[in-house]
Amino acid sequence: MTALFRPTVSKRILFFLLVDIVLSLLSFYMAYLLRFNFHIPERYFVHFWSVWALLVFFKIGAMFFFKSYFIIWRFFGFGDAANIVKAHIAAYGLFVVIYLLFSPVFQPFPRSVILIDFFLSILFIGLLRASKRFWNESFREHAVKPTLLVGANSKTGTIIQSALKDEIDYYPVAIAALENDGNIRDAYIHNVRIYDIERIAEVVKEKQIVSAILTETVKQAELRALVDRLNALEIKEIKQVKLLGSEHEKLEDLSIEDLLARHPKDLDLDVIEHFIQDKTVLITGAGGSIGSEIVRQCFLFGAASLVLVDNGEYNLYRIGEEVPSADLRLIDVTDEKTMDSLMASVKPEIVIHAAAYKHVPICEHNPKPAVWNNVKGTKCVIDASIAHAVEKLVIISTDKAVRPTSVMGATKRVTELYAQNVESRQTEIVAVRFGNVLGSSGSVIPKFKKQIENGGPVTVTHPDMTRYFMLIPEACQLVLQTAAMAKGGELFILDMGEPVKIIDLAKQMIRLYGKEEMIDIVFSGLRPGEKLYEELLLDESEQKTQYSSVFIARPTRYDIGQLTDDIEALLMAENKVEALRKIVPEFTREDWL
Secondary structure: OOHHHOOOHHHHHHHHHHHHHHHHHHHHHHHHHHHOOOOOOHHHHOOHHHHHHHHHHHHHHHHHHOOOOOOOHHHOOHHHHHHHHHHHHHHHHHHHHHHHHOHHHHOOOOOHHHHHHHHHHHHHHHHHHHHHHHHHHHHOOOOOEEEEEEOOOHHHHHHHHHHHOOOOOEEEEEEEEOHHHOOOOOOEEOOEEEEEHHHHHHHHHHHOOOEEEEOOOOOHHHHHHHHHHHHHOOOOEEEEEEEEOOOEEEEEEOOHHHHHOOOOOOOOHHHHHHHHOOOEEEEEOOOOHHHHHHHHHHHHOOOOEEEEEEOOHHHHHHHHHHOOOOEEEEOOOOOHHHHHHHHHHHOOOEEEEOOOOOOHHHHHHOHHHHHHHHHHHHHHHHHHHHHOOOOEEEEEEEHHHOOOOOHHHHHHHHHHHHHHHOOOOOOEEEEEEEOEEEOOOOOHHHHHHHHHHOOOOEEEOOOOOEEOEEEHHHHHHHHHHHHHHOOOOOEEEEOOOOOEEHHHHHHHHHHHOOOOOOOOEEEOOOOOOOOOOOOOOOOOOOEEOOOOOEEEOOOOOOOHHHHHHHHHHHHHOOOHHHHHHHHOOOOOOOOOO
16 A cells, blocks of 8 residues: 555656646636636637647646656756746747637637636646645755755666655755766756766756765765865765665765775785684774774674773773674783783684874873883783784884884884894784874864864864874775785885875865854964874885785894893883883984973
8 A cells, every 4th residue: 555655757747747637727717717707708618628628738748848747846946947937838839829820710719818827827837836845845844955966877866766755855956977977968867967077067056956965986086176166166065875784875974084085996805804714813902993993804804703802891892792702801911911811711813902002192191101001011912922822913003103203103113123023933923004094083083073063163283284094994904914914023004195184184074064164273283292294114115015005114123132121121211201212213202291
């Protein structure tokens, strides 16, 4: 029974066809009544039905020609009203020509009835078409929005069908074809015309478009240029079609992550699967932004068992809820005996060490716990992994370890040195260095989002500050890929693409929220330990790999006996900064404290 009333194109055409016939009869009869002051002489009524039938025939033909039977009722707009007027002019104009050519056949016939009926018919048919739109916008919380669909493909048709079924509050009025859509300009998808992308300015103005939906995935640079173009046309609401599961699609707001994310072209999922599948994997810092995504990826690629280590109960609980089969261990990685006991009991084949303090200003103001957690914790994990013959150990590092200006960066450089120079025996140890990941707990993006939602201002530390960015899932997949091909002792560097100016990031986010006139950007000054520019390489001597997104840095030799003594001295030192400088001579730090 429900299927009977489900809207379809054919049912909609039949409905409007029947209603237009009835309304045409009503308007024609009322025209007679008005013409004869509600007392119609019988002799003038003799050609009523034949004239009405001829007018209806012309009118319906013209309405089909101007596509008035293919509109979506609740989306009736100014262009549709104009087409109804055009159809009437054509139909009644044709009737007048026929009347002038064969006027004796129509006698007696009051010619003024045609003029009256012309206006009444437009009024009745137009009001009917506009009625649902008026009702929706008067009594619904969200009125439908004239929308531009960008891209001509199967998803485009799906969006139009969703609009037909009242599933979305968007009214597709035009489709903009992209270059890879082929030569399909001026064609139609479900009666919505396809225009060349170069014509969108005139189309947006003509059809009063206020929103856009992207139905295709385009390259990063093209996406940014397209968004800037739409923003310049006062289109602030931009959605995109994303796959939900294997069959269904959903609309999501275009995010800053979509505009900035670098999508590596050389991800080798088969290599990652072969590396992870059926292995016991231990992950430290498993509840953090990076650690939790590595957990998800390892679960996805078929790890036999997952041992998740974190010293934060809530973070461990959250990731445990996502992976119920995981073995959750509430452990501090700086606890040597506990880490050693854990390695002995679970016998992991792969260890991924993501646990660290990463927030630069906090580490600057708390150098002792930063050194203890980052250096001592990593050394404990490395030593325990070697002692229990873990096959592969992956250390997560950072671009802030390059010529560090912060305690956090210097501690990570120390861990890189230890991982490169320790006697690893049967364990292959690899460190992977990359920049900022979009949406992590320490990322600037969540901070900007909150500031914008609170009405601003958005605080940027410096107008020239730049950072590298990558999506968390892609960064974690590249980490696993580099670990799979590692032989031990390497320091891998992930290609993060082009650096992004933070002020440009802030401006783009404000535009995405449509609040350019409402939110200011203020400069707060560099925070303790921050750099203007991050680097990924110590020098230009990096070695290429078979993957364009992955490089190997030249190893830095450091006598392991001396390094071990220096690390012990660092852990015991009162002045952590001076002790760090002894191990990492390139560490430069202002006296912030």
